[in-house]
Amino acid sequence: MKQKLTKWRLFTVFGLMALVLSGCGEPFLSTLIPAGEAGQTAYDIMMLSTWIMVGVVIVVSILFAVAVIKFRRKKGDTTIPKQVEGSHVLEILWTTIPILLLIILAIPTVIATFDLADTKAMDKKNEDGTTDAMVVNVRASLYWWEFEYPNQKIITSQDLVVPTDQKVYFNVKASDVKHSFWIPAAGGKVDNNVENVNQMWLEFDNEKAAEADNLFYGKCAELCGPSHALMDFKVRALPQDEFDQWVTAMQAVDAEAAEETPTDPTAAAGQEVFNQKCLSCHAVTTADARPEAARTAPNLANFGDRELVAGILEHNEEELKNWIEDPEQYKPGNKMTGTYGELSDQELDQLAAYLMGLKVEQ
């Protein structure tokens, strides 16, 4: 028994140490460091429930420990303990106290449930169909994310850009199988269903965003196939003025701008290759007028500005070429593999130069 206890202690210490070392996780990813109102609401309920439950665990553990230690059978003890049938007082006590605790938890739960589902601002349409509320349409596909800004009339993918200090409303759907849209630091998730649009809102505090270098991680939370684990996206939360600059710059990448030949000859050759092999799926204008079903691959208009290649690889030409050469190796089961034939090394260099030059920010 002694030895058992030491072992126990050792592992508890080991576990706790690991926890302390890793703290509450990373500010760009952890639900324990909420970045805005929606995340804070969830966090508050999580903490309230945790403390109530820690209380319950402590009470049960003490009773349990006392019972187990105090009433051990002594060696050779053959006495028969008193056979107790039960106790009405105790039964009533341990029925009512939990009910009271649950009421304490249930009331803020119900209030928060309705708060977080309040997306009425999305329905207040102006005459031209736009809304005063900041709205983003999120569409998930195997294994990438499209972000459409209906008011600003721009489309981007993989990197969601949002203004800070205001509620951002989302229309969430999927185009093939079910996914789930989750930015842990900003708040709870909602599923991307295939048959309907779900709505939610999130908010990013300016200060909290700054602490996370204005960059949060987003994840797919619903099993969607082999590369489910790699279906990450990034969220850049920018102050309003920077966001507005970004929108203006994005809007400038219209069809005309996209057709301009890059000045760099390698990139210009890359554009040729791109137009032949890639353009039928990937758009390079932010105002992609094609219907949703035709937008079968991520929009690349601002590819050069992105954080990662394909959501997982470091953003440089080398990794980009690796990715284009064999996407299957990096994201098994993706829909890009085998759709554009073999590319020569030279073509890969040219493509990479072209894609990296697709920037709207300086």
Add this chain to the structure above:
Amino acid sequence: MSTIAHTQKRGFAGTVWDYLTTVDHKKIAILYLLAGGFFFLVGGIEAMMIRIQLAVPNNDFVSAGLFNEIITMHGTTMIFLAAMPLLFAFMNAVMPLQIGARDVAFPFINALGFWLFFFGGLFLNLSWFLGGAPDAGWTSYASLSLASEGHGIDFYALGLQISGFGTLMGGINFLVTIINMRAPGMTYMRMPLFTWTTFVASALILFAFPPLTVGLFMLIFDRMFGSGFFDVAMGGNTIIWEHFFWIFGHPEVYILVLPAFGIFSEIFPTFARKRLFGYSSMVFATVLIGFLGFMVWAHHMFTTGLGPIANAIFAVATMAIAVPTGIKIFNWIMTIWGGSIQFTVPMLYAVAFIPSFVMGGVTGVMQAAAPADYQFHDTYFIVAHFHYVIVGGIVLGLLGGAHFYWPLMFGTMLSEKLGKITFVLFLVGFHLTFFIQHFLGLMGMPRRVWTFLPGQGLDAGNLISSIGAAFMAVGIIIMLVNVVITQKKNIQVGRDPWKDGRTLEWSIPSPAPFYNFKQLPLVRGLDPFWIEKMEGKTEMTPAEPIGDIHMPNNSFTPFVISLGLFIAAFGAMYQADEGKGWAIPVLIIGMIVTFGAMLYRSIKDDHGYHIHKEDLLDDAGKGGTH
């Protein structure tokens, strides 16, 4: 036919044939134990592969596609093919004895239930060798399961359908048995808690499995016969699958955990030498949990977008379940309070169960708070929660139950020393594996990910979790060694081996004679054997004179009925492929085998046989109540 011949020694082939045809609940229990134990090991190996893959970031021990197959099969195997049959093993072995019955109400159907489960499980696991296992998670959400290529999901749908029939039959059989076959004096409110939980779990099976059956049929028809229940392009709806699955899936949790509660409710009084505290409120809580279990399924769907009204209602309903569960926990603590606790291996499991399960219970209440669940859902927090419930509740119950009821089933006693080693390793490993996963989830790790990238603060937690899993594996291996050594030595321990048995199953020799009770016992209250012992008697008072006992004949028909469905499933699955003209005939042949065997059973009269009074008197040395 001489009846006592049943107990004679047989050759190996004879023993196999005996088990293939048996309708005896005690032998069927052993079949469930063997098959469930085998699938438990298979599921355990799958679990180890998951933890090896996730021990370090960017690991490539298994590929992404294979990982999804492993997690799907781990979940499906552990729930349907390990936990359920292992509980069925104890229900079969113990419940009829606890109520003083000579067998279950329908021995033939009992055998049929086992063989259906077995062939369904076999079919599901053959997927590994026939082109790949299912890969859409044990929940098999419709959009992904329809998109999944190959035959994996077909194996899932057909295999679970067949084994589900078996489970449904088992549930109905237990219900009828408990309602009709209790010994004289065994009123409902004198039934041991394990019988009560078997009763409620069986009622849950009766109501929860039909939605699964319907959902699986829809999936089968969508995938193999061109219908469009879940195909949005054809006007279907995938959310319906989620509802069907969870209307089954949530009660399923209680189908599993209630019998485990029942096992603990037997272990606590036995080794504390004190009657169960608050028996009637325990019964009430069991029934209430079973009832509320049907009211809360949508808490698995808080993020599906059902809207705030549905989410709020289901949040509050879910919280309500904590109340009866709390009642049970406190009653158990009060049972050992003031008792005289002997720390045998079963008692150790029971004692460890309380804090472990409470941990799983409280995280359940935390998840009931919908806004918090928007964060918890589909993360490792959930993985931690349900493993605390399933391992901390059900598996500890199964391990404790295995040690507790081993003498009842085999007449031998597992080594206490090895048992304690297993216990320590398993318990330490369990908490090491799963406690840290709460924090992994909170730190942003989604579940069902086949790998994770470094630099997200998730490395240390995952490594610790994998180390813990190794402890559990070693613990289970030692348990297997224990079983082999014990059976090799084969030291028979006889009646009431724990000395403090309280209920009827301990009043007869262990293992029980094939007719269970020579004379049905007279039950004079709760814990009937304890009552007799306290009055200085060593045996139950019989409620009838010795007379002929009517017994059912063995039958090979349940095996054949199940085999037919197994064959037909291959036909159903492959007929959807191009150029497999043989599939439809196979489907038809399989169905002919099944229906032919059923017809044979219907028209052939089988009245069973009688054990004669004289033989019973001769058999005095073998036991009975006299």
